Amino acid sequence: xxxERHCVANDMIFLESEHALSVYLLTTGIVRRHKTLRDxxxxxxxxxxxxxxxxxxxxxxxxxxxxxxxxxxxxxxxRASFLTFMRLSPALLRLVLEFTSRExxxxxxxxxxxxxxxxxxxxxxxxLMWRDRFTQSETGSTxxxxxMKRSDIADYxxxxxxxxxxxxxxxxxxxxxxxxxxxxxxxDSAQVAMLATTQRxx
Amino acid sequence: xxxERHCVANDMIFLESEHALSVYLLTTGIVRRHKTLRDxxxxxxxxxxxxxxxxxxxxxxxxxxxxxxxxxxxxxxxRASFLTFMRLSPALLRLVLEFTSRExxxxxxxxxxxxxxxxxxxxxxxxLMWRDRFTQSETGSTxxxxxMKRSDIADYxxxxxxxxxxxxxxxxxxxxxxxxxxxxxxxDSAQVAMLATTQRxx
DNA sequence: CGCAACATTGAAGCAGATCAAGGCATGTGG
DNA sequence: CCACATGCCTTGATCTGCTTCAATGTTGCG
Numbered sequence: 001x002x003x004e005r006h007c008v009a010n011d012m013i014f015l016e017s018e019h020a021l022s023v024y025l026l027t028t029g030i031v032r033r034h035k036t037l038r039d040x041x042x043x044x045x046x047x048x049x050x051x052x053x054x055x056x057x058x059x060x061x062x063x064x065x066x067x068x069x070x071x072x073x074x075x076x077x078x079r080a081s082f083l084t085f086m087r088l089s090p091a092l093l094r095l096v097l098e099f100t101s102r103e104x105x106x107x108x109x110x111x112x113x114x115x116x117x118x119x120x121x122x123x124x125x126x127x128l129m130w131r132d133r134f135t136q137s138e139t140g141s142t143x144x145x146x147x148m149k150r151s152d153i154a155d156y157x158x159x160x161x162x163x164x165x166x167x168x169x170x171x172x173x174x175x176x177x178x179x180x181x182x183x184x185x186x187x188d189s190a191q192v193a194m195l196a197t198t199q200r201x202x
Numbered sequence: 203x204x205x206e207r208h209c210v211a212n213d214m215i216f217l218e219s220e221h222a223l224s225v226y227l228l229t230t231g232i233v234r235r236h237k238t239l240r241d242x243x244x245x246x247x248x249x250x251x252x253x254x255x256x257x258x259x260x261x262x263x264x265x266x267x268x269x270x271x272x273x274x275x276x277x278x279x280x281r282a283s284f285l286t287f288m289r290l291s292p293a294l295l296r297l298v299l300e301f302t303s304r305e306x307x308x309x310x311x312x313x314x315x316x317x318x319x320x321x322x323x324x325x326x327x328x329x330l331m332w333r334d335r336f337t338q339s340e341t342g343s344t345x346x347x348x349x350m351k352r353s354d355i356a357d358y359x360x361x362x363x364x365x366x367x368x369x370x371x372x373x374x375x376x377x378x379x380x381x382x383x384x385x386x387x388x389x390d391s392a393q394v395a396m397l398a399t400t401q402r403x404x
Numbered sequence: 405c406g407c408a409a410c411a412t413t414g415a416a417g418c419a420g421a422t423c424a425a426g427g428c429a430t431g432t433g434g
Numbered sequence: 435c436c437a438c439a440t441g442c443c444t445t446g447a448t449c450t451g452c453t454t455c456a457a458t459g460t461t462g463c464g
Contacts (some may be wrong), residue, residue: 035314039400043317045310055302063307090292097299100306101258105265105459107309108247112237114316115245115360119452148413158317165412182442183409197239289442321420352443362421367444385431 003128020093023082024054029072030147031132039193043099046106047148049134052125053099114158117197119167124196127184135188201202226256226286231274232336232349235266236357246358248308249350251336255301271350276321316360319399321369324359326398329379344388 031048033055045064054066054074079095086092089142109129113122131144146153154164171177176192177186186192233250236258243247247266250256256268288294315324329342331347348355356366370386373379378394380387386393 035310037314037318040317041312045313063310087292090289090295093295097295097302100299100302104302104306104309107306107313108237108265110313111309111316112239112245113248114313115357116239116243139231149409155317161411162454163452166452171413184410195313353442363443364422364445365420368420371444 004111012134021079022167023056023077023079025075025077026052026054026094027049027075030069031066031072032069032148033066034154035064036055043158044152046110047133047152047156053096056100057097064115069152082166090180110156112197119159119163121156121195121197122159122169123153123164124176124192125188128193128196132188144184144186144187146182146184223281225258225278225279225281226280227254228254228337229275229277232271233268233274234354235268237266244272244357244397245360246354246371248305248312248333248358249332249354255298258298258302271354312358314399321359321361321365322373323397324361325355325366325369325373326378326394328355328359329388330395330398333388342389346386346388348384355388 028050030056031052032044033046034042035045036042043130045071048066051191053061082148086096106129109125113125117125127144130146134145134147150161151166154161157164159167168177172179176186176188176195178187224255228250229394233254235248235250236244237247238244249271250268250280257265276372288298301316308331311327315327319327330345336347336349350368352363356363370379370381374381377389378388378397380389
């Protein structure tokens with residue numbers, strides 16, 4: 001499987017308009033996947049962390065755009081050869097299915113968040129999700145690093161930057177978290193988990 | 203693959219709390235999948251139509267509840283034997299992957315809808331989606347049958363029944379649709395597609 | 405230092421939620 | 435066959451919370 005190693009810095013990786021010609025496996029850094037409407041409204045679908053596929057060869061749909069937050073490195077495999085390999089190897093097929101199922105699960109949780117959760121619930125769920133997803137299982141550590149901007153969080157949670165900011169400061173006033181630029185410390189994990197509506201992926 | 207044929211009428215099929223012990227393939231009728239929070243807020247994740255899997259064996263997650271709208275018949279296969287069969291047959295594996303990918307695509311469109319679309323855009327996108335999904339490709343027919351209640355639509359689109367109703371009547375005033383109980387006729391499909399933000403699955 | 409980018413805070417406006425009432429089918433029993 | 439009940443949908447009035455608009459604060463970097 002001829003995989004090239006690529007290095008991208010704050011660059012657009014691909015647009016949703018172009019049919020994905022390659023499969024990318026993220027090795028380091030963070031990538032955000034989003035859809036942007038004509039008038040500029042943006043919805044972030046998720047953040048890919050190392051080990052994630054950025055896009056999968058889902059027949060001929062054009063699902064979203066993706067770009068890097070900071071510096072990233074990816075393994076790039078041509079779509080064609082990836083498909084061939086998937087055809088030959090049921091193990092790879094299973095891996096891809098497992099990944100896709102997990103993505104579906106996450107997306108469905110996001111749907112609940114966007115459809116029915118309050119700003120506070122969204123933020124807290126996001127913090128927990130991000131802690132479990134990104135923080136390299138530094139167990140015990142309650143400090144969460146948020147490498148993305150507030151506007152990214154807003155566009156992920158379907159709110160405005162202002163509401164994100166206000167909600168975070170409110171949570172700080174309520175002694176649930178401590179804010180520190182791009183760091184957030186959970187003061188009462190139990191309470192936070194209580195207030196966050198959504199379960200996190202296993 | 204020992205598949206039993208089951209008949210269910212307006213019944214809860216399974217709860218999100220129980221780990222899915224079976225795989226269900228919907229043969230006739232419509233099933234709604236949803237998550238309900240403790241306080242009663244409900245978010246419908248989607249409507250399954252004949253040919254859809256209702257739930258897939260996604261490791262040990264407990265994704266959602268499902269129940270029937272009207273009468274449905276399903277093929278029920280035990281989770282264990284389905285997994286075995288999937289292990290033996292790459293073709294089935296590929297089918298399941300294809301189905302899951304489509305679900306993911308649909309879920310991601312729903313995320314955009316819930317995160318960034320106006321009530322009008324949500325309703326119109328929903329109508330188009332439902333037309334393509336459910337109406338058995340009666341091409342040319344612009345009449346869409348909505349077998350679900352307004353409250354189901356509301357819970358699918360993250361709004362209230364009242365807003366659904368008001369938005370529909372507004373669309374009728376604007377000569378885009380005609381309402382008739384559980385039937386909706388699109389008067390200007392081109393305009394409707396224009397105003398609906400989301401693309402439909404291929 | 406001084407600019408640029410991002411974050412926070414404040415004030416005002418408005419869209420959608422909530423609360424409340426009425427309408428319109430379908431079904432049931434007298 | 436009509437009176438009434440029930441379930442669902444629609445419509446109206448009010449209210450609230452989020453967005454919008456605007457200003458100020460903070461951090462990092464040339």
